[in-house]
Amino acid sequence: MKLSTLLLPLVAGTTLAAKTCTSNGAQDPSAYKLTISADSPALATLSAIFSAAGKNVSVSDVLDSGNRALTSSKPSIGNGNPVVHLAWNTGDENTAKWLPQGITSSADADPSGKWEDREAWIVSWHQDDDSNARVSVVDRASGKYRHVYLVRPEGDSFASVGVHAGGIVWYQNFLYVVDTSVGVRVFDLGNLWEVEIGEGLGKQADGSYVAENYRYVLPQIHYYRFSSTNGSKFRHSYISLDRSANPPTLLVGEYQTEDSTVDIRFVKYPLSPSTGRLAVNNDGVVTATEAYCTDFLRVQGAFSRNGQFVVSRSNGASKGGDLFVWTPGQAAEAHAGWFPPGNEDLSYNPVRKEWYTVTEHEGLRWIVGYDSY
Secondary structure (H helix, E strand, O other), X not given: OOOOOOOOOOOOOOOOOOOOOOOOEEOOHHHEEEEEOOOOHHHHHHHHHHHHOOOEEOHHHHHHOOOEEOEEOOOOOOOOOOOEEEEOOHHHHHOOOEEEEEEEEHHHHOOOOOEOOEOEEEEEEEEOOOOOEEEEEEEOOOOEEEEEEEEEEEOOEEEEOOOOOOOEEEEOOEEEEEEOOOEEEEEEHHHEEEOEOOOOEEEOOOOOEEEXXXXXXXXXXXXXXXXXXXXXXXXXXXXXXXXXXXXXXEEEEXXXXXXOOXXXXXXXXEEOOOOOOEOOOOOOXXXXXXXXXXXXXXXXXXXXXXXXXXXXXXXXXOOXXXXXXXXXXXXXXXXXXXXXXXXXXXXXXXXXXXXXXXEOOOOOOEEEEEOOO
């Protein structure tokens, strides 16, 4: 099934490289690798400071401090029938400064579907100029949520993280966040820090810490940098967890607006359940276990389960997004206009047998979840 019949201009930030896909379907995965960086020494320094001050908090602490609330609100556009349909509060619904992008749940974090006996979502947002990023930690039971600022430790302080945050996965104590041109950044949920409410970022002259009026910060621990043996570059646009694989894998995929000169690929990397990290070798390199070339345009999210891929394609701010269900080697099953406008990252919950997305456009922002496709 040829899906790329309409070719659109490349969006800003797209990296052009020689096209390596000669056909759609399974490819040699050994060409795709991620190399882990050293853990930030500043993380240990700051962790000791915040722990000594009693300011190293848990996910439950953040959930209990929720200062905003989702409300039930069903989108008017979209052919799918969501079983979850929740809107943000007015300020987050209508802000032009922040845009929601990625979604993951406590069912990614733990096979029980809960973390610290709570069901939760985490949603990523990027600032309009990609200079900063934050996540919303959402209590599913109450609908209350709180924003947490993403930071990068530096010495005895921290700096902002300039990342698009197009997709996220919460796996054990780690939050995996895609970085479009670099690879995958990893944040440490075992080091959630409470800071003073105030303007500025990092350590202040009086020794206090602030984060642009946010109460909590989540620090980066390390990152994985992409490389390939076939000379290709990769656009890390979204990410999801596949618990049906053994061991579990992270699926990373590319957003592209045309496929005549650039590749569109899904690549899967194995995780280590014993550490919560990607399964690197002695050189700190993890090699992909699966790779696929596709021609799905404008993909904002995808998840895989039992060899099948569920794919989200956006169609702008006024039209519903498309859903595709694809088994490699077979024609894709298409559901036009399934999603509300602005559909983004996807995440599957095997406990509830639901799957989720978030929508990004001002005035049209929801968490939606489905139990079929």
